[in-house]
Amino acid sequence: MTIEMEYVILRHLQMELKAPFTTSFGTFQTKEFILVEAVDRDGVSGWGESVAFSAPWYSEETVKTNWHMLEEFLVPLALAEPINHPSELSKRFAAIRQNHMAKAALEGAVWDLYAKRSGVPLHQPLGGMKKEIEVGVSIGIQPTVDDLLRVIERYVAQGYRRIKVKIKPGWDVDVIREVRRAFPDVPLMADANSAYTLADRERLKALDEFGLMMIEQPLAADDLVDHARLQPLLETPICLDESIRSYDDARKALDLGSCRIINIKIGRVGGLWEAKRIHDLCAERGVPVWCGGMLEAGVGRAHNIAITTLENFALPGDTAASSHYWERDIIVPEVEVHRGLIRVPDAPGIGYEVDRRQVERYTQFAKVFHRPPTA
Numbered sequence: 614m615t616i617e618m619e620y621v622i623l624r625h626l627q628m629e630l631k632a633p634f635t636t637s638f639g640t641f642q643t644k645e646f647i648l649v650e651a652v653d654r655d656g657v658s659g660w661g662e663s664v665a666f667s668a669p670w671y672s673e674e675t676v677k678t679n680w681h682m683l684e685e686f687l688v689p690l691a692l693a694e695p696i697n698h699p700s701e702l703s704k705r706f707a708a709i710r711q712n713h714m715a716k717a718a719l720e721g722a723v724w725d726l727y728a729k730r731s732g733v734p735l736h737q738p739l740g741g742m743k744k745e746i747e748v749g750v751s752i753g754i755q756p757t758v759d760d761l762l763r764v765i766e767r768y769v770a771q772g773y774r775r776i777k778v779k780i781k782p783g784w785d786v787d788v789i790r791e792v793r794r795a796f797p798d799v800p801l802m803a804d805a806n807s808a809y810t811l812a813d814r815e816r817l818k819a820l821d822e823f824g825l826m827m828i829e830q831p832l833a834a835d836d837l838v839d840h841a842r843l844q845p846l847l848e849t850p851i852c853l854d855e856s857i858r859s860y861d862d863a864r865k866a867l868d869l870g871s872c873r874i875i876n877i878k879i880g881r882v883g884g885l886w887e888a889k890r891i892h893d894l895c896a897e898r899g900v901p902v903w904c905g906g907m908l909e910a911g912v913g914r915a916h917n918i919a920i921t922t923l924e925n926f927a928l929p930g931d932t933a934a935s936s937h938y939w940e941r942d943i944i945v946p947e948v949e950v951h952r953g954l955i956r957v958p959d960a961p962g963i964g965y966e967v968d969r970r971q972v973e974r975y976t977q978f979a980k981v982f983h984r985p986p987t988a
């Protein structure tokens with residue numbers, strides 16, 4: 614089924630988070646992001662969302678670098694000729710280095726369009742079978758431990774399947790001890806967002822006594838070697854997030870023993886196809902994966918749900934309910950979580966309607982790109 618795109622619209626949106634979200638590297642309150650709409654010759658729209666943030670803290674990509682890459686390079690490549698299958702885009706974009714979040718946003722729109730044209734839900738061509746997915750929630754660093762305990766209490770009561778707590782030097786062992794004391798049985802993990810080095814190995818080792826499901830990205834974002842040194846010193850499995858940007862990174866991490874679990878973020882790895890390839894590799898190697906979050910609005914959330922339907926997404930991910938983040942999301946219905954489960958939509962494409970009124974409300978500026986007459 615050939616996709617013949619007529620035009621692509623890039624929109625720059627800005628939404629306020631309900632509550633500030635603090636990690637070891639900084640605090641988010643306002644989320645600006647790019648929404649990609651790919652429209653074919655029959656007027657069918659596919660949607661993608663860039664997960665790049667305003668500042669280059671999590672990775673070097675930003676909203677502005679994504680806009681630049683999309684405008685100057687990626688959108689022209691996608692419009693240059695018809696696309697037989699969304700997986701072709703990886704090859705078409707291969708000459709452009711990195712910039713994975715920009716690539717993933719556009720690839721995601723093409724996947725949605727492809728699935729809608731085929732009349733199937735997005736998870737089907739990806740090979741996902743689950744009818745519902747288990748999700749957890751990621752909780753930012755709080756002003757006090759008491760605040761943190763109150764927040765966790767709320768999400769445990771809502772039925773989230775695991776609690777992820779952000780840690781950093783000075784907010785780690787003592788905090789996790791208190792959380793464990795208050796919630797002895799809750800499936801718990803900690804995410805350091807690269808706040809430590811090998812010199813902190815004793816501190817990280819001290820976390821072993823709390824029975825964490827995993828510790829996410831303790832060391833540098835670009836490192837696989839030090840993680841391979843650290844993992845044998847810990848009983849707690851290491852999960853890599855920032856360090857895994859591609860299939861090859863995943864292969865090397867598994868060969869080196871840098872981690873025992875991988876967090877897959879569609880944007881970080883350059884799209885759904887690469888995410889699927891990493892998933893399949895990990896399945897072959899007996900390594901579970903889960904889907905990480907980037908404080909996405911509804912379109913990104915829908916893509917996360919679709920990829921999480923693949924079998925080896927064996928651990929609850931970060932895709933919490935829309936209402937956890939937003940007063941009003943940009944999709945209808947919003948993503949809802951009951952007893953820690955999301956029911957996977959079976960309407961064609963991403964399975965949620967994009968609410969154009971809300972999109973308009975949050976859009977600050979937009980630009981339309983038409984296919985060249987020769988395409």
Ligand SMILES: O=C(O)CCC(=O)c1ccccc1C(=O)O
Binds near residue numbers: 750751806906908
């Ligand atoms: O709820 C979410 O979307 C995930 C929140 C989260 O943990 C996160 C948020 C912003 C940047 C990085 C991360 C991360 O997973 O490391």
Ligand SMILES: [Mg+2]
Binds near residue numbers: 806830854855876
């Ligand atoms: Mg993380």
